[in-house]
Amino acid sequence: MRGRLFVFSGPSGAGKNTVLKEAIPLLGNISYSISCTTRKPRPEDVDGETYFFLDEAVFKDMISKGMFLEYAKVHGNLYGTRRDMVESELEKGRDVLLEIDVQGAIQIKESMKEAITIFIMPSSAEELERRLRKRGTESEEEIQLRIKNAQKEQLFADKYDHIVINNNLNDTVEKFVDIVKGYRGESK
Numbered sequence: 001m002r003g004r005l006f007v008f009s010g011p012s013g014a015g016k017n018t019v020l021k022e023a024i025p026l027l028g029n030i031s032y033s034i035s036c037t038t039r040k041p042r043p044e045d046v047d048g049e050t051y052f053f054l055d056e057a058v059f060k061d062m063i064s065k066g067m068f069l070e071y072a073k074v075h076g077n078l079y080g081t082r083r084d085m086v087e088s089e090l091e092k093g094r095d096v097l098l099e100i101d102v103q104g105a106i107q108i109k110e111s112m113k114e115a116i117t118i119f120i121m122p123s124s125a126e127e128l129e130r131r132l133r134k135r136g137t138e139s140e141e142e143i144q145l146r147i148k149n150a151q152k153e154q155l156f157a158d159k160y161d162h163i164v165i166n167n168n169l170n171d172t173v174e175k176f177v178d179i180v181k182g183y184r185g186e187s188k
Contacts, residue, residue: 003090004183005112006030006097008176009105010120011150012075013131015166016099019120019185022173024097027180033098036062041076042137052082069111072103075145079104095180101154105160116183118176119160123167125151 010016024032030120036052036061047053054062059078063071071080081098090098098108108115128150132143157163162179166172181187 001084001095003029003093003095005086005090005115006095006180006183007105007107007108007115007117008097008120008152009102009117009160010024010101010125010166011122011128011153012146013069013128013135014122015131015172016120017167018169019100019166019172019176020097020140022169023176026173026177027095029093030095030180031140033089033096035081035082035084035098035100036068037077039075039079065102070100070104072101072107074103075103075142075149075159084147095150095184104154106156109159116162117160118158118162118164118179118181119177120166120172121154121157 008016008020019078020032024030034050036054036059038054038056041047041053044055045051045053058080059080062080068080069083071078071085079101081100084097087097105117109117115156122131125147129143129147129158132138132146138146140172164172164175
């Protein structure tokens with residue numbers, strides 16, 4: 001049986017990575033798809049684990065060859081999901097989890113109607129800004145851009161199959177895991 005594709009999105013600072021770090025070990029039989037990007041690595045990033053870091057020429061060549069399931073320009077950088085990696089896992093019967101931006105999620109939902117989309121939102125705009133500042137990885141200009149983009153991204157939340165408000169990490173992880181298990185027909 002073919003695996004299911006779960007698409008997880010939300011604004012920068014909503015807690016996506018933290019939720020996934022806690023949820024994935026609870027799920028089993030799920031592959032986390034590592035995206036490609038042209039952004040510069042952060043100190044905690046590991047090439048091939050957090051992202052595949054590519055230069056823009058290589059990324060654009062991959063676009064021209066149809067190698068991406070989806071791709072988008074976000075915060076001034078290109079991001080994309082390799083089609084071959086996702087299809088290989090789905091064909092093996094493994095579920096695949098993509099953590100991608102709103103633009104990419106909409107592209108995937110248009111081409112793969114069976115994809116299950118989950119949008120995570122912070123409890124408030126103030127909380128989002130607090131989280132972005134706490135990370136300490138972006139300049140003031142980048143923080144303001146991410147806040148502005150978050151406001152735009154949240155306008156698309158109603159296009160997702162599920163919306164989860166991240167008020168409390170444990171509750172958010174539990175809701176996410178329950179959604180995935182629900183599609184698998186597993187009890188909570």
